[in-house]
Amino acid sequence: MADIIDGKAFAEGLRARVATVAADFEAQAGRKAGLAVVLVGEDPASQVYVRSKGKQTVACGMASFEYRLPVETPEAELLALVEKLNCDPAVDGILVQLPLPSHINEQKVIATINPDKDVDGFHVVNVGRLATGLPGFVPCTPLGCLMLLKDKLGSLSGFEAVVVGRSNIVGKPMAQMLIAESCTVTVAHSRTKDLPAVVRRADIVVVAVGRAEMVKGDWLKPGATVIDVGMNRIPAAEDGKTKLVGDVDFASASEVAGAITPVPGGVGPMTIAVLLRNTIVSAHRAAGLELDESVL
Ligand SMILES: Nc1nc2c(c(=O)[nH]1)N[C@@H](CN(C=O)c1ccc(C(=O)N[C@@H](CCC(=O)O)C(=O)O)cc1)CN2
Ligand SMILES: [Mg+2]
Numbered sequence: 001m002a003d004i005i006d007g008k009a010f011a012e013g014l015r016a017r018v019a020t021v022a023a024d025f026e027a028q029a030g031r032k033a034g035l036a037v038v039l040v041g042e043d044p045a046s047q048v049y050v051r052s053k054g055k056q057t058v059a060c061g062m063a064s065f066e067y068r069l070p071v072e073t074p075e076a077e078l079l080a081l082v083e084k085l086n087c088d089p090a091v092d093g094i095l096v097q098l099p100l101p102s103h104i105n106e107q108k109v110i111a112t113i114n115p116d117k118d119v120d121g122f123h124v125v126n127v128g129r130l131a132t133g134l135p136g137f138v139p140c141t142p143l144g145c146l147m148l149l150k151d152k153l154g155s156l157s158g159f160e161a162v163v164v165g166r167s168n169i170v171g172k173p174m175a176q177m178l179i180a181e182s183c184t185v186t187v188a189h190s191r192t193k194d195l196p197a198v199v200r201r202a203d204i205v206v207v208a209v210g211r212a213e214m215v216k217g218d219w220l221k222p223g224a225t226v227i228d229v230g231m232n233r234i235p236a237a238e239d240g241k242t243k244l245v246g247d248v249d250f251a252s253a254s255e256v257a258g259a260i261t262p263v264p265g266g267v268g269p270m271t272i273a274v275l276l277r278n279t280i281v282s283a284h285r286a287a288g289l290e291l292d293e294s295v296l
Contacts, residue, residue: 002226002257005148007266011273014147015060017296018276022061025283033283034063035093035119035275036085040078040104041071046097053095053272060276062283065091075104079112086114092286093119093279098169116285119278121173130176137278142174144270145206145227146181152225152259153204157182162199164188164215164247165208170229174206195219207247217252226253226260229267 026032035057039050050066057064067081078096085094094117100106110118115125121137129136149156161183165171171187178185188198190209196219199205207215208229220226230247246263254260261267277296284291 002254003152003259004254005152005225005227005259005261005266007144007148007261008269010148010151011144011269014270014273014296015056015276018273018280019060021280021291021296022283025280025287025289026061028289029283029287031090032061032063033092033280034065034090035095035279036065036067036088036091037095037097038067038069038078038081038085039097040069040073041101043099046099049272050097053275056272056276057279060280062276062279063090071101073101073104075108078104078109082109082112086112086117089286091117092283093117093275095120095275117282119275119282121278122169127168127173130173133180137282138177139169139173140271140274140278141170141208141229141267142177142206143278144274145170145174145229145267146177147274148227148261148267148270149204149225150181155181156204159183159203160186160201161204161206162186162188162202163206163208164195164199165206165210165229167208170206170208174208178204178206209247211247212245213247213249215248215253217249217254217256220253220256222256223258224256226257227267228261228263231263231268 037050037053054064054066085091094113096109110122115123118126118137121139126136161178163171163175166187166189175185175187199219200221204225206227212232212234228246228248232245233242236243244264
């Protein structure tokens, strides 16, 4: 049986380290680090995530600014709010919760965020910084995956890594980060021929495709480390209930893998913990204070 990579416990530890650094920051800067989160509409899952972000921000000793806008908010009004937050010195990080309602152009909103407050790492300037090895902000979910991988494996240098999925939010930045760690990286996707054979080459497999339990145990190299980014709700055995599963078939994969993240409790909790990490890093940069990022 594979080792279970406990993302919930790792995220708890990361939040405790952020809290220590945030207290230090407040003592040095004379103000709290601040995170602004903007939610447009009433998507139930987004409401849960935004509430958690606010609570965890405050629990880490940082200031939380929450903006909840009605679903019919015009795009121009959202852009004006982002511009106001760009100029607010109490705000070190800005996050606009995705997905946005269909009448709002997500790319336009992300492009309006000051790249130096873009703690989601979605702005093209931060995408370019990641691709060229410059300091910036890196998307929270893949950075969380990388932290779990390094905690489990130490140096990743020379490992064969396969990323299944090529989204801007997970797959592409994950691949860039693994290249920077000197892995040999393959990005596979829905058009990849013989996907099981490609996955079977990998020492490290990161799956972010949004298809419930797609990757099976017999697709894996024995001993591989498997990071499951998927979050899919499927009907449970009991009547009318649903359960959360990943993109990896946990039952068969955990018999072959060396280590694997569960769903829930694997990658998911890392997303918000890394957001808090990015926010405290941003606050130091804004205040011109030095921070040894390795303590996070
Ligand atoms: N602007 C952003 N929007 C979205 C992001 C993001 O990083 N930035 N990511 C996701 C949602 N998300 C945070 O926003 C998020 C997703 C999942 C979890 C999490 O803790 N998942 C748990 C299970 C939760 C459940 O039971 O439903 C787990 O996997 O254990 C936290 C945050 C999309 N939008
Ligand atoms: Mg998970």
